[in-house]
Amino acid sequence: MHSSPLLLEEPIRMASILEPSKPTFFPAMTKIVGTLGPKSRSVDIISRCLDSGMSVARFDFSWGDPEYHQETLENLRAAIKSTKKLCAVVLDTVGPELQIVNTTDQPITLEEDTLVVLTPDQSEEASSNLLPINFSGISKAVKKGDTIFIGKYLFTGSETASVWLEVSEVDGDDVTCLVRNTATLTGSLFTVHISQIHIDLPSLTDKDKEVISTWGVRNNIDILSLYTRQAEDICHAREFLSKLGDLKQTHIYAKIENIEGLKHFDEILREADGIILARGNLGIELPPEKVFLFQKAAIYKCNMVGKPVVVTRVVDSMTDNLRPTRAEATDVANAVLDGSDAILLGAETLRGQYPVETISTVGKICAEAEKVHNQDLYFKKAVKYVGERMSHLESIASSAVRAAIKVRASVIICFTSSGRAARLIAKYRPTMPVISVVIPQLKTNQLRWTFTGAFEARQSLIVRGLFPMLADPRHPAESKSGTNESILKVALDHGKAFGIIKPHDRVVVCQKVGDSSVVKIIELED
Numbered sequence: 162m163h164s165s166p167l168l169l170e171e172p173i174r175m176a177s178i179l180e181p182s183k184p185t186f187f188p189a190m191t192k193i194v195g196t197l198g199p200k201s202r203s204v205d206i207i208s209r210c211l212d213s214g215m216s217v218a219r220f221d222f223s224w225g226d227p228e229y230h231q232e233t234l235e236n237l238r239a240a241i242k243s244t245k246k247l248c249a250v251v252l253d254t255v256g257p258e259l260q261i262v263n264t265t266d267q268p269i270t271l272e273e274d275t276l277v278v279l280t281p282d283q284s285e286e287a288s289s290n291l292l293p294i295n296f297s298g299i300s301k302a303v304k305k306g307d308t309i310f311i312g313k314y315l316f317t318g319s320e321t322a323s324v325w326l327e328v329s330e331v332d333g334d335d336v337t338c339l340v341r342n343t344a345t346l347t348g349s350l351f352t353v354h355i356s357q358i359h360i361d362l363p364s365l366t367d368k369d370k371e372v373i374s375t376w377g378v379r380n381n382i383d384i385l386s387l388y389t390r391q392a393e394d395i396c397h398a399r400e401f402l403s404k405l406g407d408l409k410q411t412h413i414y415a416k417i418e419n420i421e422g423l424k425h426f427d428e429i430l431r432e433a434d435g436i437i438l439a440r441g442n443l444g445i446e447l448p449p450e451k452v453f454l455f456q457k458a459a460i461y462k463c464n465m466v467g468k469p470v471v472v473t474r475v476v477d478s479m480t481d482n483l484r485p486t487r488a489e490a491t492d493v494a495n496a497v498l499d500g501s502d503a504i505l506l507g508a509e510t511l512r513g514q515y516p517v518e519t520i521s522t523v524g525k526i527c528a529e530a531e532k533v534h535n536q537d538l539y540f541k542k543a544v545k546y547v548g549e550r551m552s553h554l555e556s557i558a559s560s561a562v563r564a565a566i567k568v569r570a571s572v573i574i575c576f577t578s579s580g581r582a583a584r585l586i587a588k589y590r591p592t593m594p595v596i597s598v599v600i601p602q603l604k605t606n607q608l609r610w611t612f613t614g615a616f617e618a619r620q621s622l623i624v625r626g627l628f629p630m631l632a633d634p635r636h637p638a639e640s641k642s643g644t645n646e647s648i649l650k651v652a653l654d655h656g657k658a659f660g661i662i663k664p665h666d667r668v669v670v671c672q673k674v675g676d677s678s679v680v681k682i683i684e685l686e687d
């Protein structure tokens with residue numbers, strides 16, 4: 162596998178492209194987040210999603226009630242148990258999302274060159290010439306000539322399932338718009354995107370808070386996906402989580418949806434635990450020729466500070482088709498080459514016809530792209546960015562990756578408690594999987610004693626290259642020397658059982674021995 166690495170920057174022998182990919186245990190180092198919904202909520206389908214490589218499940222509270230999502234989550238738990246595959250849980254908030262509710266049960270067809278009125282009067286029924294919106298300030302927020310998109314496939318506005326409107330007149334609280342393309346809106350809820358306006362609503366709404374403090378607390382959510390426009394949005398959410406018991410351990414990922422988020426990107430990145438590039442919304446907010454540039458710039462910034470970055474909306478067409486378009490397949494590979502940690506699937510798994518096939522197709526594309534990723538070049542950039550003098554841990558982490566590549570180790574094993582050491586290793590984008598062995602720590606909050614570790618292990622399921630294993634808390638973490646040897650043996654056995662570690666392989670281990678952090682190389686006998 163490491164004999165003659167292909168690099169995109171070097172000439173590739175064309176025939177080598179046709180060599181079939183060898184099957185490996187790890188479908189890809191890049192992770193796949195699947196949004197669970199009507200077409201992906203049975204134990205059977207979720208099990209197949211996990212087996213195909215989904216390692217994070219997203220619950221989108223923009224639709225569906227808590228009971229519905231609870232049922233899906235119980236099924237996810239059963240699937241985890243039967244497949245023995247770990248899966249993290251993401252709660253996606255609604256935020257100041259603009260919505261039109263259609264209570265009529267009938268699809269609504271809007272005809273090109275006709276007029277439609279958007280009204281904040283939500284007692285009105287939706288029709289092809291009147292659409293009630295959940296935003297009282299709409300008439301003050303827009304002006305003649307502005308662009309409004311309604312529907313799900315919001316990129317170009319030319320799809321038949323979404324509509325592109327141009328504001329033609331503002332009259333009192335209502336806004337009259339010219340319909341630019343004929344489209345039929347189906348379902349009970351349509352999202353609305355108005356380009357480049359500030360919506361004067363809080364990023365974390367009362368409804369979001371209610372859901373987090375009930376459903377979120379009940380289910381110990383690992384990651385909160387937050388509609389983010391500025392760094393304070395993250396601070397407020399963190400403050401809110403800090404009062405919810407175990408949820409103070411929940412990671413907050415900033416969902417960058419619009420120009421405001423783009424302008425404040427650097428400050429947001431400092432506060433957030435990770436970033437989600439919501440390209441659905443961003444893609445219509447930005448001129449099309451700028452989308453790739455923001456993606457590359459944002460991913461680079463995340464990579465350099467070692468924070469996970471997730472890219473959305475890659476294979477929309479697989480919602481209804483078994484194969485992605487050429488553009489989509491290439492787009493997935495480019496997201497990997499740009500440096501994303503994970504790919505987020507929305508409609509494709511939520512309400513698409515091929516959730517399992519979508520996951521395995523995306524996984525295969527990711528795995529191919531990873532093979533030609535120029536690790537050497539990337540590594541140099543990352544080291545240069547940190548500069549002199551490195552922290553001890555950063556130096557240990559980068560050295561572990563360097564050593565593992567030089568000795569062609571099949572895997573890196575990293576002992577970690579907070580997950581920080583393992584994330585730092587992942588930052589240097591090793592070409593081999595990292596088994597992060599999370600060692601539970603006993604902690605108390607005055608009321609009760611509990612073990613840490615479960616959050617930390619699951620949270621690494623969204624990071625490229627990290628494959629967590631939660632050590633048995635009965636191994637006392639204090640007496641490091643003796644017990645770590647037995648945990649190491651368990652980790653090696655784990656790797657062997659899954660076929661990623663074979664006899665005579667070399668393995669790089671990163672751990673603390675006494676007070677010193679060490680990187681050691683071990684050569685296995687059998």
Ligand SMILES: Nc1ncnc2c1ncn2[C@@H]1O[C@H](COP(=O)(O)OP(=O)(O)O)[C@@H](O)[C@H]1O
Binds near residue numbers: 577673674
């Ligand atoms: N329980 C443990 N046993 C052995 N080594 C550990 C343990 N926890 C962390 N380490 C190692 O200690 C070093 C410091 O990592 P640090 O970031 O402090 O750990 P953590 O991941 O627990 O925050 C790293 O080399 C890491 O591999």
Ligand SMILES: C=C(OP(=O)(O)O)C(=O)O
Binds near residue numbers: 253352438439507
């Ligand atoms: C993921 C996105 O949106 P949603 O939360 O509506 O699925 C997106 O806009 O990229």
Ligand SMILES: [K+]
Binds near residue numbers: 222
């Ligand atoms: K949402």
Ligand SMILES: [Mg+2]
Binds near residue numbers: 442
């Ligand atoms: Mg969106």
